[in-house]
Amino acid sequence: MTRGPMTRPPRPASANGSTASANGSTGSTTTLDVRGLRVTLPGTARPVLDGIDLTVGSGETVALVGESGSGKTLTSRSALGLLPPGATTEGTVLVEGHDVLAMDADRLRALRTDTVAMIFQDPRAALNPLRRIGDFLTESVCSARTGDRAMGRSAATARAVELLDAVGLDDSALKKYPSQVSGGMLQRVMIAAALMGDPALLLADEPTTALDVTTQAEVIALLARLRERFGTGLLFVTHDLDLAAAISDRVYVMYAGRIVETGPAETLFARPRHPYTAALLASTPRLTTPGGRLAAIPGQPPDLRTPVTGCAFAARCPLATEVCDEHAPAPLQVSEGPVHLAACHHSDRLVGEGSAVDA
Amino acid sequence: MPEPLLQAVDLRRSFGTVHAVDGVSFTLPEGGSLGIVGGSGSGKTTTARIVVGLEHADAGEVRVRGRARPSRARGREQRLARAREVQMVFQDPYLSLDPRTGVDQVLRETLRLHFPDRDPEPRIRELLDQVGLGTRAADALPRQLSGGQRQRVAIARALAVEPAVLVLDEAVAALDVSVQAQILNLLADIREQTPIGYLFITHDLGVVRCVTDEVIVMRHGSVVEAGATAEVLAAPQHPYTRLLLDSVPHPGWNPDRIAAARQELTSPLAQPTQHTGGRSEPT
Numbered sequence: 204m205t206r207g208p209m210t211r212p213p214r215p216a217s218a219n220g221s222t223a224s225a226n227g228s229t230g231s232t233t234t235l236d237v238r239g240l241r242v243t244l245p246g247t248a249r250p251v252l253d254g255i256d257l258t259v260g261s262g263e264t265v266a267l268v269g270e271s272g273s274g275k276t277l278t279s280r281s282a283l284g285l286l287p288p289g290a291t292t293e294g295t296v297l298v299e300g301h302d303v304l305a306m307d308a309d310r311l312r313a314l315r316t317d318t319v320a321m322i323f324q325d326p327r328a329a330l331n332p333l334r335r336i337g338d339f340l341t342e343s344v345c346s347a348r349t350g351d352r353a354m355g356r357s358a359a360t361a362r363a364v365e366l367l368d369a370v371g372l373d374d375s376a377l378k379k380y381p382s383q384v385s386g387g388m389l390q391r392v393m394i395a396a397a398l399m400g401d402p403a404l405l406l407a408d409e410p411t412t413a414l415d416v417t418t419q420a421e422v423i424a425l426l427a428r429l430r431e432r433f434g435t436g437l438l439f440v441t442h443d444l445d446l447a448a449a450i451s452d453r454v455y456v457m458y459a460g461r462i463v464e465t466g467p468a469e470t471l472f473a474r475p476r477h478p479y480t481a482a483l484l485a486s487t488p489r490l491t492t493p494g495g496r497l498a499a500i501p502g503q504p505p506d507l508r509t510p511v512t513g514c515a516f517a518a519r520c521p522l523a524t525e526v527c528d529e530h531a532p533a534p535l536q537v538s539e540g541p542v543h544l545a546a547c548h549h550s551d552r553l554v555g556e557g558s559a560v561d562a
Numbered sequence: 563m564p565e566p567l568l569q570a571v572d573l574r575r576s577f578g579t580v581h582a583v584d585g586v587s588f589t590l591p592e593g594g595s596l597g598i599v600g601g602s603g604s605g606k607t608t609t610a611r612i613v614v615g616l617e618h619a620d621a622g623e624v625r626v627r628g629r630a631r632p633s634r635a636r637g638r639e640q641r642l643a644r645a646r647e648v649q650m651v652f653q654d655p656y657l658s659l660d661p662r663t664g665v666d667q668v669l670r671e672t673l674r675l676h677f678p679d680r681d682p683e684p685r686i687r688e689l690l691d692q693v694g695l696g697t698r699a700a701d702a703l704p705r706q707l708s709g710g711q712r713q714r715v716a717i718a719r720a721l722a723v724e725p726a727v728l729v730l731d732e733a734v735a736a737l738d739v740s741v742q743a744q745i746l747n748l749l750a751d752i753r754e755q756t757p758i759g760y761l762f763i764t765h766d767l768g769v770v771r772c773v774t775d776e777v778i779v780m781r782h783g784s785v786v787e788a789g790a791t792a793e794v795l796a797a798p799q800h801p802y803t804r805l806l807l808d809s810v811p812h813p814g815w816n817p818d819r820i821a822a823a824r825q826e827l828t829s830p831l832a833q834p835t836q837h838t839g840g841r842s843e844p845t
């Protein structure tokens with residue numbers, strides 16, 4: 204696709220953002236650097252995010268997977284400074300070196316139009332049903348920008364058409380209302396909207412869940428081109444482990460508000476070192492899985508009203524022992540080579556067993 | 563031979579020039595599970611909405627146990643009976659839940675309506691437990707729940723009605739694989755214990771493999787392939803079905819190649835006069 208007038212010069216692609224430090228300058232190769240993020244919601248007994256450490260380098264694709272309700276959406280929304288009302292926070296969320304949690308409303312607005320874009324999980328909930336898709340696409344770049352970054356309406360429309368084309372929709376979509384297009388089409392509109400401002404960081408919350416597999420492939424190809432050409436950092440929230448394995452450089456696995464395992468996608472999926480990761484892999488339905496029952500993990504994650512001492516996975520974990528109930532496991536390096544951390548007292552018991560945990 | 567549980571006969575529905583559903587027929591036997599797969603905009607949701615009665619068909623008929631489903635119910639009794647025939651879990655859980663109503667209240671209202679003589683409370687706990695939602699979720703409002711939690715509320719509400727047919731439109735797509743496995747196992751258990759039938763719309767061919775006996779593949783409003791799930795997935799006959807299978811992420815997966823193959827599948831065929839807004843969709 205050809206680029207509109209807002210094209211920014213390519214950033215140097217970094218191999219791995221995890222070692223880059225936040226030096227407060229925009230020259231940092233770490234696009235997103237979340238450190239010790241702890242978020243507590245009113246009326247709960249434990250933090251909903253409990254010490255999240257996560258980085259996305261520029262040009263890097265990072266997958267965030269894990270239990271429903273574990274805090275993936277909250278983590279990605281924190282990079283936009285969007286947290287639920289009444290939430291108290293500790294830690295920092297640096298985007299290109301600047302702390303989002305310390306920004307005032309003006310800085311946040313600028314951040315959301317110029318630097319960070321998000322593709323939301325629930326497109327219909329994020330859209331005004333009474334506004335045409337075309338207005339939705341152009342309004343953010345036309346109205347929210349000021350000075351030389353503002354874009355004329357016709358330039359914005361041209362850009363919208365170009366991006367719709369890139370996601371496989373024609374310009375007839377501009378005149379439609381959200382209720383007149385299918386779920387998958389609407390999700391592609393959301394993807395186009397997120398790309399309108401050439402973001403440095405793209406937060407994609409299950410962006411392809413509503414898409415059929417061939418459209419998914421097309422969208423992934425588009426995102427890959429984007430990151431190659433513009434060094435966009437991509438945080439990709441997904442439930443599809445095979446997709447995460449296929450597209451990402453690194454993976455974070457979340458459970459009950461904590462990162463329980465992180466490492467290079469290949470290593471982590473081939474040799475998981477946290478029982479929860481292993482269990483996730485075992486419960487994935489695949490084309491080769493025979494019909495019948497799946498290896499579900501028994502039980503449920505702890506409620507936000509229940510305080511957690513020790514490992515949050517203990518009640519469901521086949522490897523749990525006494526120490527697991529008493530002490531929260533710290534993330535430790537579990538293999539040689541690149542960073543591969545697992546927060547598990549017994550991660551050595553998973554060595555060489557692949558997905559050793561079954562239901 | 564007993565009457566099939568659900569039968570769709572030559573359903574058609576257009577929106578302006580778009581033939582969203584263009585002659586779709588299928589049969590779901592008692593206790594059966596039928597998958598509908600197909601590209602975005604191929605008419606799956608519209609077909610489901612016609613079956614449920616949320617959308618009228620321009621032509622064709624939906625039969626439940628041999629009886630044509632009237633397009634409109636008269637009176638409360640008929641409306642409730644109709645609701646017990648077919649329930650649907652939607653693709654967008656956010657829209658189908660009232661933002662001001664708490665989760666347990668949603669279930670209580672549904673149970674009171676359909677089973678006024680029963681105490682709803684034990685059943686509420688059972689349903690929440692079955693879909694894996696704890697007590698915090700019970701009095702939460704929809705916006706206080708994660709996407710997957712909301713979807714499970716919608717599934718619990720549909721199951722509360724104890725319908726003859728449950729239509730699931732991408733109902734497990736928003737769930738992480740472990741919750742998804744629990745829900746799929748739950749649906750399998752319910753199917754073993756009761757004569758319920760499922761119409762299962764999903765993009766995930768692994769899920770189709772796991773929970774359906776038969777499958778139809780839709781493309782541009784028509785059924786291009788139909789058969790036993792295991793056979794269709796093992797030996798797809800239609801090039802579009804083959805493309806779908808190749809598109810499933812796997813080691814060595816190459817999205818650029820799939821995108822190219824998809825374009826190729828489109829090009830030799832004449833462009834349709836109706837376009838569905840999806841320019842590059844296979845025709």
Ligand SMILES: Nc1ncnc2c1ncn2[C@@H]1O[C@H](COP(=O)(O)OP(=O)(O)OP(=O)(O)O)[C@@H](O)[C@H]1O
Binds near residue numbers: 244275276708736
């Ligand atoms: N606005 C809110 N008010 C109160 N609680 C909230 C709010 N938003 C989210 N939560 C709670 O925070 C937890 C984490 O939610 P989050 O949406 O981040 O989960 P998730 O990992 O994205 O799950 P899913 O995969 O189901 O989308 C959940 O337990 C949810 O109920």
Ligand SMILES: Nc1ncnc2c1ncn2[C@@H]1O[C@H](COP(=O)(O)OP(=O)(O)OP(=O)(O)O)[C@@H](O)[C@H]1O
Binds near residue numbers: 415601603608839
């Ligand atoms: N109310 C409506 N008004 C106008 N067009 C509509 C309406 N509902 C559906 N359509 C069109 O009908 C076609 C089929 O849509 P449908 O929602 O059935 O597709 P789908 O197979 O469910 O797609 P997806 O996988 O993306 O959800 C699309 O082209 C869509 O734009």
Ligand code: SF4
Binds near residue numbers: 522547
């Ligand atoms: S720390 Fe213990 S309970 Fe937690 S995952 Fe490891 S073995 Fe299981």
Ligand SMILES: [Mg+2]
Binds near residue numbers: 276277324709
């Ligand atoms: Mg989420």
Ligand SMILES: [Mg+2]
Binds near residue numbers: 385607608653731
């Ligand atoms: Mg649909």
